[in-house]
Amino acid sequence: MSVMEKLLILAPVGSVVALLFAGYLAYTVIKRYDEGPPEVVFIAEAIREGARAYIKRQYSGVALFFAVMAVILLFIAWKGYLTFFTPFAFLTGGFFSGLAGFIGMTMATNSSARTAMAARDSLNKALRVAFAGGAVMGMVVVGLGLLDLSIWYYALNYFYRHLDTATRIQNITSTMLTFGMGASAQALFARVGGGIFTKAADVGADLVGKVEANIPEDDPRNPAVIADNVGDNVGDVAGMGADLYESYVGSIVATAALAVAAGHGVPGVSVPMVMAAVGVLASIIGTFFVRSGENAEQGVLLAALRRGIFASAFMIAVVSFLLVWSALGLEQIGVYFSILAGLIAGVIIGLSTEYFTSGEYHPTRAVANSAITGHATVIISGIATGMISTAIPVVVVGAAVILSFFLSGGATNYNAGLYGVGIAAVGMLSTLGITLATDAYGPIADNAGGIAQMSNQKPIVRKRTDALDALGNTTAATGKGFAIGSAALTALALIAAYRDQLEIIIQRDNLHLLLDFSILNPKILVGLFLGAMLPFFFGSLTMKAVGRAAQKIVLEVRRQFKEIPGLIEGKARANYANAVEICTRAAQIEMIAPALTAILAPLVIGIFLGVEGVAGLLCGAVASGFVLAVMMANSGGTWDNAKKHIEDGAHGGKGSEPHKAAVTGDTVGDPFKDTSGPSLNILIKLMSMVSIVFAAFILHNALF
């Protein structure tokens, strides 16, 4: 057994450490901090209950879907197009992805009230509670990801022990690739369903509450206010967690699958998994760097969070050098620089997102300025800002691809280059433990603010939670940039793995096919066109879904205001559960069409245009989906913060005409940044996964 094979034990070890640390954090938060007086607990419990109800409903629907898919996969395996491990790998991928989202969400709903209460004492204390709550999510995602990977790797390694190394590795990685499909499918439902839920509640609550009834945000009289807070948890926490769980395991298995063709053998398979384990430990250490003084301004708070991420990134940069050196030798040290390229690209994308969406910088200020001339100009400038903000992430990811490809020796060994692209994705995602912590922190702070408002806390409490919330907006935006960038890089690695799998299958099944991947092959070209169109189509479906669901909430809120006597005067209690129930039902129905689109598109294209058409489809979807997702996320972010900038007193402040225009921008931005934009991440990854799993089926059954 080589050194690397021994080091591979770090993967399960990292997994266990991450899960233990998550347990420790959860224990401290829950035991050491109090949830406060009964009226606060009541609100927190209502949010928890709503989130649980939603998740329960969602998971039963998804379970049905998984059961059907498992049967289909079993049938296809029986036909000989897949190994019999595939359906089970698919199920575990879905299970762990869902579990990560569930635990993260449960923790988040248990942290918000405690954050609000801690804010009574000090800002630093509140930050620590919220961040610890978010860190649970980060640790659970990476911990469960590594756990799933480790179990399958060791199990398959044992099962295929009689095969020679190359075949064994090939069989292991081919099977492991397929559990990414389970994770993606789960993530799709979590992101799309959660995204529809959260924005239907948000938009619905705002449309009647703020605009018609003229009551402030988070006012307990608004029947949709609990649903709005539930939405933050099911969309931004559970959805985001499942999404990044998928990128995480997807990038690792894709890279591992590329190791064989690249000629890196077992060490090449081990590097991404050990890298991930190193990232877990670095993330844990990084969390200890997150602390701030009292009365800290937003800039200082942000610096505190950043310190944690940068510390982790630095540790990873150092340790992975030693890792690559010992695993692949000094002549392959270029692989290390590929990792570095991914790591740095992730950081730059985060900074670029911050520049375009934070109220501190020119772009968002300009959007706020354009609110002076009304609703239309604020929309135009927000979209224009979102559009131009796509340049840096695309150039950075492009540079990372080129650099990682050539640094890993792609000029002489094409497959080694593709392995480099994969390992760059792993490098970018190696900080996931802590990046996700800063990200999940956002909705916790947001909910804490809502709870403080609903339970009528002292102004200082609300002021502190507001500071945390404003910071949360920035980390949410950068987190989205990171999620999209890593999804694009992961999807590229998956596409490379797809091509690799095609060759393996063609050889294995003795198919006499000469695949033409030329970009001027009309099948590729048409696939590319269709792929470029799909994100727009998908985005439209999800936005329309939010619109329809929000409409239902509007009717329900109006009904309660009319039918519950004394509600508007604050004398009677609204029926929160009804609004939650309506959002839940709407989200469940509305996520069917987008989900089917993502799953069926590569199959239909495959049947009609063959695997070449599918390759074009994937490339087109990744390219245009990446750009559209960045645009939607950043437009939404800049509108949100332009509104906040005006609320902070610019251009007449709250209630002025510019503020109304800015609110329009923010409302348009809501489905952009929290539903359609993030859903595109999954669209591109899930389509790649479906293509890989069904590759043999398509190769044998394509019409042309």
Next chain:
Amino acid sequence: MSVMEKLLILAPVGSVVALLFAGYLAYTVIKRYDEGPPEVVFIAEAIREGARAYIKRQYSGVALFFAVMAVILLFIAWKGYLTFFTPFAFLTGGFFSGLAGFIGMTMATNSSARTAMAARDSLNKALRVAFAGGAVMGMVVVGLGLLDLSIWYYALNYFYRHLDTATRIQNITSTMLTFGMGASAQALFARVGGGIFTKAADVGADLVGKVEANIPEDDPRNPAVIADNVGDNVGDVAGMGADLYESYVGSIVATAALAVAAGHGVPGVSVPMVMAAVGVLASIIGTFFVRSGENAEQGVLLAALRRGIFASAFMIAVVSFLLVWSALGLEQIGVYFSILAGLIAGVIIGLSTEYFTSGEYHPTRAVANSAITGHATVIISGIATGMISTAIPVVVVGAAVILSFFLSGGATNYNAGLYGVGIAAVGMLSTLGITLATDAYGPIADNAGGIAQMSNQKPIVRKRTDALDALGNTTAATGKGFAIGSAALTALALIAAYRDQLEIIIQRDNLHLLLDFSILNPKILVGLFLGAMLPFFFGSLTMKAVGRAAQKIVLEVRRQFKEIPGLIEGKARANYANAVEICTRAAQIEMIAPALTAILAPLVIGIFLGVEGVAGLLCGAVASGFVLAVMMANSGGTWDNAKKHIEDGAHGGKGSEPHKAAVTGDTVGDPFKDTSGPSLNILIKLMSMVSIVFAAFILHNALF
């Protein structure tokens, strides 16, 4: 000389017939119809003067650009990377494209007042004047296009007469390809500059006039009202004309260039040119089908225009069968079906655009509905509608590509397949003479309405011009769909020609290069990403340009209202020329950055990522640009007509809250549909052209 070479004489003949017919139409409109009383002539003259002033300024700026480019091309030719014909071909392309726009625009500004006056007599008379005015534009574009093609073809054929047929054809088509770059560059300035002018004036006039001063649209008290009407002419007429001139000649020369490699020889070169000539004659006959009864409803008027297009398309379908049969023989009759695929695809795209943007159908009604819940929901639903409307055009173009490729024998002869894709583009554009006539008709009717309003005509006149104008909105939308669809197909033909040229150059210059066009070549992939991003970047530049220019108009209109005593009471006359001057200056400055982006992007990518990177760039830009352009055009169209639907009495009608929200949608849609969206057509074509012209230079000078 073969039959086809003899038939080639049809090209110059068609050209002369088109130009004569244009002259005849212009003569009838100007001589037979009166421009009306002095106050009408005054307004018409002001619009003409503004348009002339703009065009004069624009053309002097563009002349400078062309001079610089010609010197650069001469230098590159001197270095041996181009023939010495190229700079001159480039100049003639630009000259004729500009001339087509200029004549079309001059005619349009001479037709609007006459249309308004004819509307005093009858609706049918007004329709005939406006349509004849538009038909001049259509005929001039195809006439000058064929003229330029014919001159160069015969001149080069004579110059290269000593070469063997294959080499001669290759030299001819390679040179002719480069004059497309001149046409594209001119079109870019016309589309972008005109687009910025028209929307800056429109948005600026609306923001102060309608919103602040509360005066209706087209009110003569508004100082920007003439600029607004000028904008329709410089943007929608001259810009559209130059754009489609470019698609027209671009598709023909690209197809001709592909004929050699396809093995179709001289007949293959002749077919697209003779096809175009047939289209000219069919278009002329088609114009005689356009007439309506009195008191015709919009549906009947639309049917009248459609009858003309369908009649032309039918004639082309019949004649081109005979043409392909006699030119290429019955065994190549698949080429005919490729033509048919393009022709039908164009018609379907037009119908799909109409469905998504006309107030008669569900999508636009739904957008109007969403105005009930306010500004934000109308924006969200308009964008969602635009996004989903991309599916049909993309699928239709995709189907046309696949069908034309395989019907022309692409399965056994790759280059013959690509020739099929090119000839499909020619087929789609063969109806251009009459399609463009219905398209240019729109701004004429729009201006006629404005003139009727400004000169206080009787209500019946305004009612008739309104009917014509409403119809113009629909034809403008379908015209845009057609422009985008044909641009995408043309760009694909150009990309195919690009690859062809690369192989010719590599062979000619004895370069030992093995190009790898695999979609998984990281250079291609990164090019693809950058290409997918560019339309967003470009769209942002043009939208921001409109915003800045509109801001200047807002300030000017406010200044005039303040400083000119009696203006707001209607006692003093506004200084229209100043507003025109400001728009002109702003458009000139603002079009520099987008133009440089389009020209430099393929060169910079070429230097860094080689010709493979450029191929990826082009494919990415075409795919994402096509989708984005359709989305922007259709979102804009649906908002425009949703507003009109409300103004017709739905949801409270004019002045209601839903109407205000719909106006916001319309204002956002203005730069979408009239500036950024249409500019993307040129972006994708110009980048392809630049890539072709600089192919040899990049092959010799790429860094990697």
